[in-house]
Amino acid sequence: KAGVTQTPRYLIKTRGQQVTLSCSPISGHRSVSWYQQTPGQGLQFLFEYFSETQRNKGNFPGRFSGRQFSNSRSEMNVSTLELGDSALYLCASSLAPGTSGSEQFFGPGTRLTVL
Amino acid sequence: QQQVKQSPQSLIVQKGGISIINCAYENTAFDYFPWYQQFPGKGPALLIAIRPDVSEKKEGRFTISFNKSAKQFSLHIMDSQPGDSATYFCAAVHSGYALNFGKGTSLLVTP
Numbered sequence: 664k665a666g667v668t669q670t671p672r673y674l675i676k677t678r679g680q681q682v683t684l685s686c687s688p689i690s691g692h693r694s695v696s697w698y699q700q701t702p703g704q705g706l707q708f709l710f711e712y713f714s715e716t717q718r719n720k721g722n723f724p725g726r727f728s729g730r731q732f733s734n735s736r737s738e739m740n741v742s743t744l745e746l747g748d749s750a751l752y753l754c755a756s757s758l759a760p761g762t763s764g765s766e767q768f769f770g771p772g773t774r775l776t777v778l
Numbered sequence: 779q780q781q782v783k784q785s786p787q788s789l790i791v792q793k794g795g796i797s798i799i800n801c802a803y804e805n806t807a808f809d810y811f812p813w814y815q816q817f818p819g820k821g822p823a824l825l826i827a828i829r830p831d832v833s834e835k836k837e838g839r840f841t842i843s844f845n846k847s848a849k850q851f852s853l854h855i856m857d858s859q860p861g862d863s864a865t866y867f868c869a870a871v872h873s874g875y876a877l878n879f880g881k882g883t884s885l886l887v888t889p
Contacts, residue, residue, distance in 0.1 A: 706867060708876035719875050753821050760874050769821030
């Protein structure tokens with residue numbers, strides 16, 4: 664079974680630009696979550712989608728947004744990029760939300776560098 | 779606000795030794811406590827997990843000890859191997875919502 668795939672793997676943008684990252688969950692998984700990983704803040708939750716609806720959102724500004732498609736694939740968008748947005752963006756999929764212990768499987772991440 | 783505090787930040791252990799990583803939490807609503815292992819260039823992968831109604835869980839060389847009254851849990855890696863060198867994250871979840879991660883422990887196992 665293929666794992667979680669994220670594209671692109673690496674991205675370089677300049678301040679003020681916007682970026683879209685893509686995530687394809689494991690086949691059959693309907694819940695997708697996004698996390699930001701930085702050396703200073705560690706892993707921080709961005710948002711979670713299930714059945715094309717945002718189910719939960721972390722404490723990030725409105726510049727960060729996402730969506731999920733009917734095939735469970737998800738995209739996240741960051742507008743007006745800032746230097747501090749440089750990070751590894753991780754996508755995780757699980758069978759369904761709302762159940763503690765529903766294992767989240769992570770993709771390899773997209774490394775975003777903002778210059 | 780970090781909901782899960784993890785220590786130490788880094789750890790060096792000799793091959794064959796025991797690696798111990800500790801985590802503490804405040805929110806008593808947390809009901810699932812997983813540990814993740816992350817190698818460079820990879821996403822985190824679930825290593826082992828425990829629920830608060832169990833005080834210990836062992837899987838191979840990896841053991842979670844859980845102290846509900848102290849709101850602490852720890853990961854023990856027995857007979858540590860160089861291949862265990864990675865970053866380890868503890869996390870806590872309630873009601874199946876987002877993973878709240880600790881800041882991670884970089885483990886180096888020397889030959």
